[in-house]
Amino acid sequence: MEKTLFLHDLEELDIQNKDVITLYNEISALAMKHAGNMDEFGGYKCAYYLSMEFLIGRSFYNNLMELGVLEETKKILALKGIDINVFEEIEDAALGNGGLGRLAACFLDSAAGLGLPLHGFGIRYKYGLFKQAVENGCQVELPDDWQRFGDPWSVRRDSEKRVIEYADMRVYAVPYDMPVFGEKTNRLRLYQAEGDAGAEKISEYLYPADDTDEGKILRLRQEYFFSAAAVADLVECYVKRHGKNFEKFPEYNVIQLNDTHPVIAVAEFIRLLTTEYRKKFTDALNIAKRTFAYTNHTILPEALECWKEEYVRKILPDIAEIMIKISVFASREYQSLGCTKEQALEMAIFKGGKFYMANLAVYVAKNVNGVAGLHTEILKNRLFATAHKTYPQKFMNKTNGVTHRRWLELCNKELAELIDKTIGNGWRKDISLLSNLNGFTENTVNGFIEVKKIKKRQLLKYIAEKEGMEIPENFLVFAQVKRLHEYKRQLMTAFAILELYYGIKSGKLSNLHPCVFIFGAKSAPSYKRAKTIIRFINAIADKINSDALTNGRLKVVFVRNYNVSYAEKIVAGADVSLQVSTAGLEASGTGNMKFMMNGAVTCGTMDGANIEIVERAGLENNYIFGATVEELANIKKAGYNPAVCVSDPAHKQAVETLTDGTFSDGGSGEFKELYECLLHGENPDGYFVLHDLGSYVQTLISICNDYVNNKKFAEKQLINVANSAYFSSDRTIKEYAEHIWKI
Numbered sequence: 001m002e003k004t005l006f007l008h009d010l011e012e013l014d015i016q017n018k019d020v021i022t023l024y025n026e027i028s029a030l031a032m033k034h035a036g037n038m039d040e041f042g043g044y045k046c047a048y049y050l051s052m053e054f055l056i057g058r059s060f061y062n063n064l065m066e067l068g069v070l071e072e073t074k075k076i077l078a079l080k081g082i083d084i085n086v087f088e089e090i091e092d093a094a095l096g097n098g099g100l101g102r103l104a105a106c107f108l109d110s111a112a113g114l115g116l117p118l119h120g121f122g123i124r125y126k127y128g129l130f131k132q133a134v135e136n137g138c139q140v141e142l143p144d145d146w147q148r149f150g151d152p153w154s155v156r157r158d159s160e161k162r163v164i165e166y167a168d169m170r171v172y173a174v175p176y177d178m179p180v181f182g183e184k185t186n187r188l189r190l191y192q193a194e195g196d197a198g199a200e201k202i203s204e205y206l207y208p209a210d211d212t213d214e215g216k217i218l219r220l221r222q223e224y225f226f227s228a229a230a231v232a233d234l235v236e237c238y239v240k241r242h243g244k245n246f247e248k249f250p251e252y253n254v255i256q257l258n259d260t261h262p263v264i265a266v267a268e269f270i271r272l273l274t275t276e277y278r279k280k281f282t283d284a285l286n287i288a289k290r291t292f293a294y295t296n297h298t299i300l301p302e303a304l305e306c307w308k309e310e311y312v313r314k315i316l317p318d319i320a321e322i323m324i325k326i327s328v329f330a331s332r333e334y335q336s337l338g339c340t341k342e343q344a345l346e347m348a349i350f351k352g353g354k355f356y357m358a359n360l361a362v363y364v365a366k367n368v369n370g371v372a373g374l375h376t377e378i379l380k381n382r383l384f385a386t387a388h389k390t391y392p393q394k395f396m397n398k399t400n401g402v403t404h405r406r407w408l409e410l411c412n413k414e415l416a417e418l419i420d421k422t423i424g425n426g427w428r429k430d431i432s433l434l435s436n437l438n439g440f441t442e443n444t445v446n447g448f449i450e451v452k453k454i455k456k457r458q459l460l461k462y463i464a465e466k467e468g469m470e471i472p473e474n475f476l477v478f479a480q481v482k483r484l485h486e487y488k489r490q491l492m493t494a495f496a497i498l499e500l501y502y503g504i505k506s507g508k509l510s511n512l513h514p515c516v517f518i519f520g521a522k523s524a525p526s527y528k529r530a531k532t533i534i535r536f537i538n539a540i541a542d543k544i545n546s547d548a549l550t551n552g553r554l555k556v557v558f559v560r561n562y563n564v565s566y567a568e569k570i571v572a573g574a575d576v577s578l579q580v581s582t583a584g585l586e587a588s589g590t591g592n593m594k595f596m597m598n599g600a601v602t603c604g605t606m607d608g609a610n611i612e613i614v615e616r617a618g619l620e621n622n623y624i625f626g627a628t629v630e631e632l633a634n635i636k637k638a639g640y641n642p643a644v645c646v647s648d649p650a651h652k653q654a655v656e657t658l659t660d661g662t663f664s665d666g667g668s669g670e671f672k673e674l675y676e677c678l679l680h681g682e683n684p685d686g687y688f689v690l691h692d693l694g695s696y697v698q699t700l701i702s703i704c705n706d707y708v709n710n711k712k713f714a715e716k717q718l719i720n721v722a723n724s725a726y727f728s729s730d731r732t733i734k735e736y737a738e739h740i741w742k743i
């Protein structure tokens with residue numbers, strides 16, 4: 001980066017009557033101009049990350065920080081009378097749903113920061129994750145037209161566009177390259193579909209509604225679209241440099257499949273080698289086995305994609321044939337390695353007229369990893385047990401991480417500076433040095449208390465502006481921010497809040513330390529029950545916030561359009577991170593790591609990465625409650641009757657607000673439906689909300705009580721910061737680079 005040239009041009013920049021969007025584009029374009037070129041693909045061994053989602057969030061501040069000119073830019077703009085924060089008006093590029101999409105963005109950032117060659121391939125959606133509005137307490141989806149702000153950080157590569165063929169249509173895949181700045185400038189290549197109107201639909205929406213055949217086929221088209229474009233780019237790049245002997249392809253390319261969405265790339269790779277390059281099927285398959293690696297991010301059945309044969313045949317007949325052929329090979333191989341026919345069938349790629357993409361990935365991939373210790377154990381012992389027995393060396397754990405550049409240095413400059421003052425700034429390059437913060441002095445604790453006050457003040461000010469809600473600074477801040485899903489149990493938090501509320505009203509909790517619960521969550525548009533829970537939380541917030549008897553002690557706010565930029569403010573300002581999923585169902589969680597890095601204690605269940613957070617920061621510095629995976633297995637075996645839980649009057653009072661008229665669901669009957677799914681039906685309270693509710697309430701009360709001694713509480717929080725290095729994606733990427741990618 002030619003910093004001086006950039007800063008010189010910035011000083012020269014005429015800002016007269018230019019609006020924020022124009023300035024945003026001109027300043028970004030200057031940075032792009034002086035940033036130097038993105039690294040080429042293929043000259044030496046690189047890793048390639050194929051993902052349906054890249055939740056990059058806002059690029060402006062992050063890129064200027066990575067280019068080392070953020071502070072200077074702030075000063076130069078201030079001299080021109082511009083507060084750099086005006087660019088917060090530029091919305092995030094939300095090209096992802098949540099978890100795995102944000103992880104992909106963190107991985108690219110860490111690899112660039114570490115100077116490791118990792119490039120991303122995905123889709124340049126015209127409309128990313130919807131913008132969430134809330135009307136009468138209900139989620140409303142609005143299109144996220146992120147490109148209306150311009151897209152100065154992308155370079156369109158017309159000369160590299162290529163045709164992607166389906167049986168019923170041909171479309172152009174036009175690459176847009178986004179630089180990922182760091183020690184190296186890696187590349188995020190997002191493809192845009194062009195051609196006739198039908199073509200453009202392929203890259204129009206992230207996660208098109210797939211509750212219709214047409215929607216499902218569109219999703220399959222999307223998955224093939226970017227997978228085929230990426231494979232074609234990599235194969236072409238290889239042939240240009242190394243010719244048509246593909247034996248060496250794995251020496252230059254390792255392709256990481258981010259969940260099942262890009263797994264079709266394996267079949268496309270084989271199709272390309274066997275048709276265009278006339279390789280034998282078995283040779284192509286063996287090269288694929290040395291090239292691909294697969295990450296599983298969830299054990300939820302609805303996310304383990306399987307495609308009906310008719311869908312695949314309709315638009316990709318040769319791919320269908322190839323996947324069937326791989327399935328035959330796989331079955332034979334499993335049995336030749338000691339599996340019975342039945343066991344081989346468990347891992348079948350093609351059975352019952354369906355293609356099981358996770359099984360295809362597990363069979364072909366050289367490595368299969370889960371994203372936290374417990375999750376990987378569940379993959380080995382349950383989901384892919386037969387494959388693990390047959391190919392034990394394939395399976396490994398790679399606990400997730402988050403980039404500390406965005407999730408500490410950028411979003412919490414004040415804490416980063418306190419750390420510099422205490423242990424020097426070496427931790428910014430080598431995050432493992434953060435552990436030197438352990439053994440901190442009282443002075444540092446006081447410094448931390450100041451920082452937390454500042455970040456909380458900033459957060460509460462932002463919430464006052466955005467949500468019109470005033471929260472006093474002395475309030476203890478709980479935050480539960482993540483996608484809305486029943487297994488994440490936002491509903492359990494809602495009930496717990498009601499119990500605190502009634503406890504305060506009855507006088508039992510009259511001296512509870514004042515606290516606020518901040519929710520941030522988007523529900524998938526078609527996920528009715530999740531939307532009901534959003535409505536319920538908003539109804540609770542309205543009631544509690546307007547009750548003069550209690551609102552000096554308890555408040556609830558559901559922030560709208562929770563996104564990466566909102567997350568940056570919440571993780572920095574919160575005191576307690578709520579991570580309360582049903583044990584065994586949250587593969588890892590990554591919000592938990594962001595909170596830990598910013599000095600929030602975790603109030604959570606023994607699930608996903610919470611287990612490793614507590615291992616590293618100490619049980620005594622966090623608040624663990626709820627049934628464990630083992631306990632839940634026993635409860636299920638013994639038979640679980642949630643009705644028993646509501647015999648407790650406090651639980652009964654909270655849960656029955658769904659049906660006793662305390663709250664109105666606008667006559668939709670959805671609150672009643674929610675009540676029914678908890679207490680009646682074939683699998684009542686399937687996520688054990690009522691089972692863990694009691695211990696949850698007790699834990700929240702003890703946190704409030706501990707917070708009264710805010711120096712001791714601050715020490716717990718600071719110990720979490722000091723032991724959070726492991727959860728930087730720098731550590732994760734180093735493990736992938738060493739154990740899987742060999743780059």
Ligand code: 26W
Pocket residue numbers: 097098099100101103259297298302303371400586587588589590608
């Ligand atoms: C059907 C809706 C749907 C869509 C996408 C379900 C699941 C997905 C993804 C494949 C699952 C996902 O995003 N999983 C999350 O991945 C994160 C990064 O590894 C983990 O931290 C989260 O625990 C996991 O839920």
